[in-house]
Amino acid sequence: MSSILFQIKDTVAYITLNRPDKFNSFNREMALLMQEKLDEAAASKEVRAIYITGAGKAFCAGQDIGELVGEEKLEIKQILSEHFNPIVERIRKIEKPVVAAVNGVAAGAGANMALCCDVVVAAASASFIQAFSKIGLIPDSGGTFTLPRLVGWQKASALMMTGDKVSATEADNMGMIYKVFADDIFEEESKKIATTLSQMPTKGLAYTKHALNQSFFNHWEQQLSFEDHYQQKAASTEDYAEGINAFLEKRKPVFKGR
Numbered sequence: 001m002s003s004i005l006f007q008i009k010d011t012v013a014y015i016t017l018n019r020p021d022k023f024n025s026f027n028r029e030m031a032l033l034m035q036e037k038l039d040e041a042a043a044s045k046e047v048r049a050i051y052i053t054g055a056g057k058a059f060c061a062g063q064d065i066g067e068l069v070g071e072e073k074l075e076i077k078q079i080l081s082e083h084f085n086p087i088v089e090r091i092r093k094i095e096k097p098v099v100a101a102v103n104g105v106a107a108g109a110g111a112n113m114a115l116c117c118d119v120v121v122a123a124a125s126a127s128f129i130q131a132f133s134k135i136g137l138i139p140d141s142g143g144t145f146t147l148p149r150l151v152g153w154q155k156a157s158a159l160m161m162t163g164d165k166v167s168a169t170e171a172d173n174m175g176m177i178y179k180v181f182a183d184d185i186f187e188e189e190s191k192k193i194a195t196t197l198s199q200m201p202t203k204g205l206a207y208t209k210h211a212l213n214q215s216f217f218n219h220w221e222q223q224l225s226f227e228d229h230y231q232q233k234a235a236s237t238e239d240y241a242e243g244i245n246a247f248l249e250k251r252k253p254v255f256k257g258r
Contacts, residue, residue, distance in 0.1 A: 003030035005055070006037045011048040011198040011257075012191075013041035020056025023105065025064040028074065031083035038090045048257045049198035050094065051191060052117065053101040059126065062108025065135075076137075084109045084141040088116045092213055095206035097197040101190035102168070102177070107131045112143035115150065118209060119193060120177040122168035123186040128176065130160045149216070150176050201239035202257035207231075 005016035015037055017024035026034070041047045054060055063084075067074045091098050091113070100117035107129040114120055114128075122128075130147070132139050139147070139160050148156040151174045159166065168180045181189045197205065207230040214226050234240055238258040246253035 002033070003027070004033045004037050006040070008041075008044065008046055010195065011046060012194045013037075013044065013047040013050045015041070015050065015052045017052070017054045017060050019064075020054075020058070022064055023058035023061035023107075024054040024056070024110070025061040026083060026109070027064045027067055028083065031079075031087065035086050035090060038087070038094065042090070042094045042096065047198075048096060048202045049194045050096055050098045051101060051194040052098065052114075053103050053190070056104070058104040058110075059100075059102045059106040059114060060110025061105065062110040062131065080140055084113070088113055088142045091116050092209075095209065096202060097194075097200075097205050097209070099190065099194045099197065101186070101194075102126045102128075103186065105129065108139075109141040109143075112139060112141035112146060115146050115176065116142050119197070121179045121181060121186075121190045121193060122171065122177055123183045124168055124180055125183050126168040128166045128168075128171050129163060131163055133161055133163045145216075147176075150174075199255060201234075201237065201243065201255045203237045204234045204239060207234050 001018065003017075003019050005014075005018045007014045015034070017030070019025060019027075019030060038050070041050045063079060067079070097119065098117045100114040100120045102114050102120065102122040103126060104123070105127050106114045108131040111128045111130060130139050130143065138144070143160070147159070151159075155174060158164070166176070168177070171177045172180045211223075211226055211230055215223055218226060239255045242255060243253050
């Protein structure tokens with residue numbers, strides 16, 4: 001069975017990490033296939049939102065440690081430059097909203113891959129672990145960039161150095177994720193978010209994503225200029241015209257992603 005399950009349904013691309021016996025940890029085959037499916041979702045005119053989750057009890061345990069040992073072991077440099085960095089870069093650059101539905105433990109690169117998504121929700125039984133310090137490594141996959149901006153310097157530093165497990169509720173309370181849902185309604189509610197996003201003005205959401213990405217590097221005046229540029233682009237879309245007309249006509253807008 002494929003290590004990545006992929007399905008397009010009702011304008012949402014569903015990507016499921018599918019190595020449940022390995023807690024959905026990535027080997028090389030899975031990492032390359034993940035990139036391929038992200039590219040497929042990005043290129044599809046049918047897809048207007050992407051939903052990532054894990055099969056079984058885990059979301060993703062990061063790197064499969066088995067590939068770090070033995071005669072055919074992979075080097076850390078290769079794993080980062082060819083596996084995880086291309087994945088998180090794709091997630092940030094895809095001009096469609098990406099939802100991480102964290103159904104179970106998200107550890108190491110698996111946690112940081114989730115946290116770079118546009119909307120992160122978790123089941124109540126899920127948890128997040130910056131597990132790198134347990135084996136003498138530093139957080140990667142964008143973790144040292146993303147986590148301090150989500151929870152603050154002190155929290156991020158402590159979580160990275162101690163490797164403490166953070167429950168879904170704790171992650172929600174500290175601003176690491178968007179929402180927590182009870183396990184029995186998690187799948188339904190998390191998919192509802194992806195469906196809602198897929199019916200919104202896709203180009204406007206893409207421009208929002210561009211602006212958020214750029215905000216990490218711009219000073220105040222630069223960001224105002226960046227907003228000006230993309231607001232003009234948003235105002236030229238068909239969805240903007242539909243939104244205005246629907247407001248004036250007091251009806252629900254029907255956005256087409258154009």
